[in-house]
Structure formats: structure tokens, C-alpha cells
Amino acid sequence: MSYHKIMTRIFFLLSLGMTFLSAQTTRINLSWDLGSESDLYLYRIFRATSPNASSQLDSVQAPQNSYDDGNVQKGVLYYYRLKSVDFSLNSSDYSNELSAAIPKISGLNSSEVLPPDTTIQIPLDDHVYDPDDADNTLLWTITGANRLTVSITNRVASISTPSDWDAQETLLFSVKDDQGFEDTHSMTIR
Structure with missing residues (x-):
């Protein structure tokens, strides 16, 4: 040939x-x-x-x-x-x-100690880097909550403990881009 x-x-x-x-x-x-x-x-x-x-x-x-x-x-x-x-x-x-590029989660704590009846907010855009996707196009999810109340609004995670909180749960943060590439991070709440 x-x-x-x-x-x-x-x-x-x-x-x-x-x-x-x-x-x-x-x-x-x-x-x-x-x-x-x-x-x-x-x-x-x-x-x-x-x-x-x-x-x-x-x-x-x-x-x-x-x-x-x-x-x-x-x-x-x-x-x-x-x-x-x-x-x-x-x-x-x-x-x-x-x-x-695969997104990268960084700077999230691996554990947090929260007293009862407390809410923390985490701006997720501050904890991800994806060189080929804008932060506002990434899909965040958090799983693993049982007694904790967890939500994501406008890429800000809210984690709330109940008034009788005296436990431990491990949350799994996941970020996925439009190509399906994903990174995860575990955070234990005590």
C-alpha cells in the first residue's frame, strides 16, 4: 500500500x-x-x-x-x-x-465535628477543578445521609444535624461533568 x-x-x-x-x-x-x-x-x-x-x-x-x-x-x-x-x-x-479532563475535588475536609441543631454550608465551586468544564455545568450529589439533612442549592451544600445529634455518618460527595467523568470525596460528620 x-x-x-x-x-x-x-x-x-x-x-x-x-x-x-x-x-x-x-x-x-x-x-x-x-x-x-x-x-x-x-x-x-x-x-x-x-x-x-x-x-x-x-x-x-x-x-x-x-x-x-x-x-x-x-x-x-x-x-x-x-x-x-x-x-x-x-x-x-x-x-x-x-x-x-477528569474533575478533581480538593480542599474538602475529610471530617467535621458538628454540635446538635447546627447547619454548615460549603460552597462546592471552591472545592473542584475541571479544566474543560465550567463549575456551573458540573453535577454535584451527596449521598449517605441518614439522620443528617443534606441539600445542594446553587452549588452550595448544606448539612444540618438534628437537635438530638450524637452519632456519626459518612457522606459521599460526587461531582460529574457532562462527559460522565467523576470524582468523589468522603466526609465523616461527627
Whole structure:
């Protein structure tokens, strides 16, 4: 196959990869359309933290058309591109470039000691960083409340203890972006 016949555009999608051990997103899954060339050998995967990714991360042999990038950090924007390669080692041009980031919760306390009949408010925007999504587009949830009263209004969490509070509960804060990437944080209320 000549160089000119190599597919010059590889379209691919980013999707989330979830571990079954926790609710946190820990990887970015890349998938793309298979090339139609009969002598397609492999795909080279490029990643960077700035546009025009040119550092090769890995490669996969055709017909595999997906790759799990498990070496990612929350709060970092990654850029990805691909190249297809035939058996003569001719390489295509770079594919279109896509970017993705996993939101990162930080600065939330892991425990709070609250007296009975007390309410605290936590501005959630102060505790998340997602370089490719505005704070007002992120979806926050809090689960795990039994006797505590918990709500989120305008991205401000309110946690209230009852008048007879003398217990402990662990709340799970979760933030998810529009691509489904998620981070979680546990907070114990005593």
C-alpha cells in the first residue's frame, strides 16, 4: 500500500472508563472507527497536556480500535491524536484531536465535628477543578445521609444535624461533568 492510500483522518471518541472498585473515574477510554485499508497494521496513540499532541503514548494493533489510558490525573486536561500505520510502516497524518479532563475535588475536609441543631454550608465551586468544564455545568450529589439533612442549592451544600445529634455518618460527595467523568470525596460528620 502506498503512503497516499493511508487513511488520513481517524475519527475517534472519548468515553469514560469506570473501575468497579469505586465510583471514581480513573481512566480515559479512547475509541475510534476502524480503517478500511486491508493492510492496516496498527494505530499510534499520542497524548500531551497541550494542543497538538506529538509524544507517542502507546500503540495498538489493528483491528483493535480502543485504548484505555489508565495513567491520568484528575484535574489535568489531556489532548489525544492518532496515526494509522500500514504493514510497510507508512504512517497517516494525525487524526483530529480530542481533549478530556477528569474533575478533581480538593480542599474538602475529610471530617467535621458538628454540635446538635447546627447547619454548615460549603460552597462546592471552591472545592473542584475541571479544566474543560465550567463549575456551573458540573453535577454535584451527596449521598449517605441518614439522620443528617443534606441539600445542594446553587452549588452550595448544606448539612444540618438534628437537635438530638450524637452519632456519626459518612457522606459521599460526587461531582460529574457532562462527559460522565467523576470524582468523589468522603466526609465523616461527627
